Structures are given as C-alpha cells and as structure tokens.
Amino acid sequence: MTAIPTLGRLPAADGAIQSGGSRERIERIYAVLRKRICLLDYAPGERLREETLADEFDVSRTPIRRVLARLEDEGLVRSVHGVGTIVTDIDIDALEQVYQLRVELAELIGKLSPVRPDAQKIAAFQTLLARCETLVATPDARKFAEINMDFFHLLNSLTANEPLRAISELLYYQTTRIWLKTASRLESYQAVLNAEITIFHREMADIVAAVEIGDLEVVGHIRRAHISMSFLRLRDSAHADATRTGDD
Amino acid sequence: MTAIPTLGRLPAADGAIQSGGSRERIERIYAVLRKRICLLDYAPGERLREETLADEFDVSRTPIRRVLARLEDEGLVRSVHGVGTIVTDIDIDALEQVYQLRVELAELIGKLSPVRPDAQKIAAFQTLLARCETLVATPDARKFAEINMDFFHLLNSLTANEPLRAISELLYYQTTRIWLKTASRLESYQAVLNAEITIFHREMADIVAAVEIGDLEVVGHIRRAHISMSFLRLRDSAHADATRTGDD
DNA sequence: CTGCGTGATGTTGTACACAACAATAAAATC
DNA sequence: GATTTTATTGTTGTGTACAACATCACGCAG
Incomplete structure (x- = not known):
C-alpha cells in the first residue's frame, strides 16, 4: 500500500523504555506511537491491536489504552468497539482548515x-542545516520528514508561550503525515521529492539566517509564507494526480 | 473556602445520562465535570475521588478514568498516584500567556x-442579550458565568474552521474559572461584580449589533479588545487585593 | 517536648477476566 | 444457486481485584 520503503523492525520500542515513573512511561509510549503514525510506519487505515502494542511495550492493555485515548482526542486514531483502533485517514482538503490556522500561528511564534x-x-x-545539506545530496523521504520534524521542534522552542507551543505541536502532528502520503502516490515521486527538499533547504537557510541575527518576527513571516506555499503545492499536485488517475 | 454560594446538590448527574452509546456517555460525563470545574462547583485544589464519581454516574472507575485523563491532558485536573485527582489551581499570572493567545484567536474567528x-x-x-439584561437587573456571579459561557459558544459557532473552534474552546475553559475565583476573594466583591456585568452587557450589545449587520471582522476586533481589557482589569484588582492583604 | 520511625488508611495505577459488539464464514432454507 | 440465518472468531469497552504509592496518626526514644 505505501510506496515509502519501511523496514520490518520498528525503532525504539521495548528497549530502554522501562525506567522512570508511570507518567514518563506513558509519555514515552505516546511519543513513539505518534511518531510512527506521522512517519507512516502505521499507514492511514491500519488497525492497531491494543494487545499487540501491550506485548511490545511490555505492559498491560491499560496504559496502552490511556495513550490511544489521547491519540484519539488529538485526532490521530479512532477506536471502534469490536473492530479495532484505526489510524485516521486524511486528505488534503480536510486539512485545509488546519493549515490556515497553522499559517497564523507560525507568525504568532515570533510575536x-x-x-x-x-x-x-x-x-x-546550524547543525540541522548541515543535516539538511547532506539530505540534498542524497534525497530520502523518511529522512526529510524526520529533519522537518526536528526543525519544527526547534522553531517551536523560540517562543516561551507554553500554550502556543502545545497547540502548534498539536496541529503540526495533525498535518505532517499528509506530505508523505500524498507524495508517495505521485507518479513523479522522485522528482517532487527532490524539488521539495531543495525548497525546504532554501527555507531553512533563510530562517537560520534570521535566527542568527535574532529577528524572530522575520522568522515568523518566512515560515508563514512557506507553510502556505507548501500547502498549495501539495494540494495542486494532489488534485492534478487525482484528475490524471480518474478523479476520486 | 469558596465565597460563591453553591447548593448542596449538584445538577445533572445520574438522571438521564444513560441513553446513547458508550462514547456519548463518556462525552456527557466529560461535559458535566468540565462545567463543574469551570463554575467552581469543584474548587481549585479540591480532590475528586474516582470511586465517588463512578458511583454518582453509575459506572465503574474505568470510564471515569477515561474522562479524567482527558481533563488532565487539557490541564483542568492533575492525577497524583496515591493521593487523588486534584483540580488544578490557577493564578492570573500563569494564565497571562493563555490570555495573550486567546486575544489573537478571537480575531481569527472573524477571518x-x-x-x-x-x-x-x-x-x-438577541435571546442571550435579553438574558444579560435581566442579569444587569439582578446581578448573580454564577448566572454571569453561565451566560458568559453560552455567549462564548455562540460566538465560536461563527467560524466554520473546526480546529480553530476546538482550540478556542480549550483555551476558554482553561481561563474562565479565574474570574470567579479572583472576584470571590475581593473585598469589594459585589461592586466589582456589578461593574463587570455592566461592562459585559455593553460588550454584548456591541457584538450583537455587529452580528446583525453581519460584519464578523468587527466582531473579532471588539472581542479582542474586550478579552484584553477584561484580563487587565482582573490582573489589576487581583494584584491590588494581594498587596492589600499582605502579598503572599 | 520534639523528632523520627512505623503502621494503618486511603487513593490512584495496573492487570486481567468478562461483556458488548462487529465481521466473517459456514450452513441451512427456499 | 442465491439468500438468509447462525455460529465462530476477533476486538474494544467495562468491572474489579490487587499493587504501588502517599499521607497521617500514633508511639517511642532522645
């Protein structure tokens, strides 16, 4: 189903997740599952069995259910009685409103x-920018997504407004999957990936420059523009692809 | 502890809450508890026992814990192992960031x-405005809070942007308790209440007028100004009161 | 009288058994 | 052969017993 090459074994599971109190454990499981969903290790529509996850993380279903409940409240999964916990499907049109909001919030981070x-x-x-440069040399969709995620968290740390950070993060994780999903379906997958990485690298260079001189308002403006344009490119290519293959 | 006069019996509990699927039941319990917290039926610092709630709503602890987990993720309560589930305490300074964000989001609802x-x-x-007019005639803190809540929901329905609605609601419920809590501690409680109701009535009249001519941008601007000023008044009176009684 | 240790008590966190529900396959009936 | 009915299997939702943890009271030594 997914054109993204994934490996058989999933990273960072039952290894060193034991230490810490019960709250930290739940928080870690939550972070792992959320990352898997956003990197399409769990594809949209996939069924997650609570007991399987419980076995993997070496806990009972109870804390797993606690995590899945939060993911459900945040819109990433949906539990259906008697069926399973399904990773929510997404499409670019449904996420337009989220993108509109993210655009506005991006500017607020500088304000x-x-x-x-x-x-x-x-x-x-600067370290992240260097990672991005190696990415330009050897394009890889998953690495792109990971760098993008790290970049987001770094940018998000530029505001001390905690609620703003929390909400930006929420919306980011609701939207970030759509790129990987849409791109993987495109005919011109590799070309689009290369182009997108190039654009992202340029955005990153611009933003890092603005960060270096400490002008966070400019950072906000650049991000606003890039999030907006990124969404438009994605929507256009998705719709173009849809009409080419016969709509719906 | 609370100066707000509350009645012995809490409204809307085990009566007609049974009907509907399990999801609707949880949703209803959630709404009831959230409202109680925001109207200070549960005061900040109060301990909620899971089993007591389970008995009241005639379910086991399991669905109650599901609700409390969500309330915890939203910052309204905090469960502590071996102690209890405590309604979060709040102070005006900690909520300043939330207010700053709400101010910005208020404007976005019109955009x-x-x-x-x-x-x-x-x-x-118009119906709500009429209710507000009777409130001006016979001031009552709890009724004020309830009308304020209804007014918020009505305003929130003026945008079709679902994520914006959800987030605005989240932040509203994080901040709305602070007014009742702060006001109830003031020496000039009754005077402040009357003044605040008058101001609120004026704001409401302005907004309803703007709604009637369909100018939602103006609605956003008015709300922005009022949320901002309301916060400043609250902070000033809280700090004035703190210095008068000996800081802390 | 004060400080510390220790047990009793109360509460949330976890694990597990079972109920409720959905989906699929098999079988019976027309 | 097609269709409806029924049984079986699999999954999430619920209830409950128990573990982990915190708190407080009580006793006891200093």
Whole structure:
C-alpha cells in the first residue's frame, strides 16, 4: 500500500523504555506511537491491536489504552468497539482548515513571548542545516520528514508561550503525515521529492539566517509564507494526480 | 473556602445520562465535570475521588478514568498516584500567556472561514442579550458565568474552521474559572461584580449589533479588545487585593 | 517536648477476566 | 444457486481485584 520503503523492525520500542515513573512511561509510549503514525510506519487505515502494542511495550492493555485515548482526542486514531483502533485517514482538503490556522500561528511564534536564541540554540539550527545539506545530496523521504520534524521542534522552542507551543505541536502532528502520503502516490515521486527538499533547504537557510541575527518576527513571516506555499503545492499536485488517475 | 454560594446538590448527574452509546456517555460525563470545574462547583485544589464519581454516574472507575485523563491532558485536573485527582489551581499570572493567545484567536474567528449568521443565529444572540439584561437587573456571579459561557459558544459557532473552534474552546475553559475565583476573594466583591456585568452587557450589545449587520471582522476586533481589557482589569484588582492583604 | 520511625488508611495505577459488539464464514432454507 | 440465518472468531469497552504509592496518626526514644 505505501510506496515509502519501511523496514520490518520498528525503532525504539521495548528497549530502554522501562525506567522512570508511570507518567514518563506513558509519555514515552505516546511519543513513539505518534511518531510512527506521522512517519507512516502505521499507514492511514491500519488497525492497531491494543494487545499487540501491550506485548511490545511490555505492559498491560491499560496504559496502552490511556495513550490511544489521547491519540484519539488529538485526532490521530479512532477506536471502534469490536473492530479495532484505526489510524485516521486524511486528505488534503480536510486539512485545509488546519493549515490556515497553522499559517497564523507560525507568525504568532515570533510575536508572543519570543525568546532570544542563545549560542547553543543557534548552533542547533546550524547543525540541522548541515543535516539538511547532506539530505540534498542524497534525497530520502523518511529522512526529510524526520529533519522537518526536528526543525519544527526547534522553531517551536523560540517562543516561551507554553500554550502556543502545545497547540502548534498539536496541529503540526495533525498535518505532517499528509506530505508523505500524498507524495508517495505521485507518479513523479522522485522528482517532487527532490524539488521539495531543495525548497525546504532554501527555507531553512533563510530562517537560520534570521535566527542568527535574532529577528524572530522575520522568522515568523518566512515560515508563514512557506507553510502556505507548501500547502498549495501539495494540494495542486494532489488534485492534478487525482484528475490524471480518474478523479476520486 | 469558596465565597460563591453553591447548593448542596449538584445538577445533572445520574438522571438521564444513560441513553446513547458508550462514547456519548463518556462525552456527557466529560461535559458535566468540565462545567463543574469551570463554575467552581469543584474548587481549585479540591480532590475528586474516582470511586465517588463512578458511583454518582453509575459506572465503574474505568470510564471515569477515561474522562479524567482527558481533563488532565487539557490541564483542568492533575492525577497524583496515591493521593487523588486534584483540580488544578490557577493564578492570573500563569494564565497571562493563555490570555495573550486567546486575544489573537478571537480575531481569527472573524477571518478564517467566517459563517454568515442566519436569522436563527441572530435570534439566539438577541435571546442571550435579553438574558444579560435581566442579569444587569439582578446581578448573580454564577448566572454571569453561565451566560458568559453560552455567549462564548455562540460566538465560536461563527467560524466554520473546526480546529480553530476546538482550540478556542480549550483555551476558554482553561481561563474562565479565574474570574470567579479572583472576584470571590475581593473585598469589594459585589461592586466589582456589578461593574463587570455592566461592562459585559455593553460588550454584548456591541457584538450583537455587529452580528446583525453581519460584519464578523468587527466582531473579532471588539472581542479582542474586550478579552484584553477584561484580563487587565482582573490582573489589576487581583494584584491590588494581594498587596492589600499582605502579598503572599 | 520534639523528632523520627512505623503502621494503618486511603487513593490512584495496573492487570486481567468478562461483556458488548462487529465481521466473517459456514450452513441451512427456499 | 442465491439468500438468509447462525455460529465462530476477533476486538474494544467495562468491572474489579490487587499493587504501588502517599499521607497521617500514633508511639517511642532522645
């Protein structure tokens, strides 16, 4: 079903997840599952069995259900009695509203309680930019998604407004899967991937430059523009592909 | 502890909550508990026993825990192992960031997918305005909070952007308790209540007028201004009161 | 009288058995 | 042979017993 090459074994599961209190454990399981969903390790429509997950993480169904309940409240899965817990399917049109909101929030990060980036943070941006440059050399969809995710978290840390951070994160995780899913269906998959990585690299360079001089408002403006354009490109290519293959 | 006069029996519990599927039942319990928290039926710091709630709603602890988990994720309660589920305490300073965000989102409701109000919706606004006028005549803190809540939901229905609605609601329920809590501690409780109701009535009249001519951008601007000013008034009176009684 | 340890009590977290429900396949009936 | 009915299997939702943990009271030594 998925054109994304995934490996048989999923990363970071029952290894060193035991330590810490019960809250930390649940938080870690939550983070792992959310990441898997967003990187399409779990494809939209896939059924997640609670007991399978319980076995993998070496707990009972109870804490797993706690995690799945949160993922359901956040719109990433949907549990159906007697059937299973299904990873929600998504399409670009349904996510348009989320994108519109993300565009606005991106600008707010530079306005509401911006934190002046210190040397360490700037270094983190530069490191990420370097990773992105190796990505341009050897394009890979999954690596692209991962760098994109790290980049988001780094940007999100530029505001001290906690609720804004939380909400931006929520919306990010609702939308980020759509790129991998849509792109993987395209005929011109490799070409689109290369083009998108190039554009992303340019955006990142621009933003890192703005971060270096400490102008977070500019960062907000750049991000706003890029999120908006990224959505439009995605929608266009998705619709073009849909009409080519015979609509719906 | 609370200066708000509450009655012995809490409304809307085990009566007609049985009907519907399991999801609807959980949703209803959630709504009831959330409302109780926001109207200070459960005061900040109060301990909610899972088994007590389970008895009241005539279910086991399991679905109650499902609801409490969501309330915890939304920041209204916090479960502590071996202690209890405690209604989160709040103070005006901690909520400043939430208010800043709400101010921005209020404006977005008029911008993102605004829905032209039909006759029925306008009528709902006018009905609410009438309720507010009776409130001016006979001030009552709890009724004020309830009308405020209804007003919020009505305003929130003016955008078709679902994620924006959900997030606005989330932030609203995080902040709305602070007014009742702060006001109830004030020396000049009655005077502040009367003044606040008068201001609220004026805001409502302005907004209803803007709704009637269908200008949702203006609605957004008015709300933005009022949320902002309301917060400032609250913070000032809270701090003035704190210094008067000896800081802390 | 104070400080510390220890047991009793109460509450949430976990695990597990079972009920409710959905889907599929098999079988019976027309 | 097609269709309806029924049985079987698989999954989530619920209830409940028990474990883990925190708190408080009580006793006891200093």
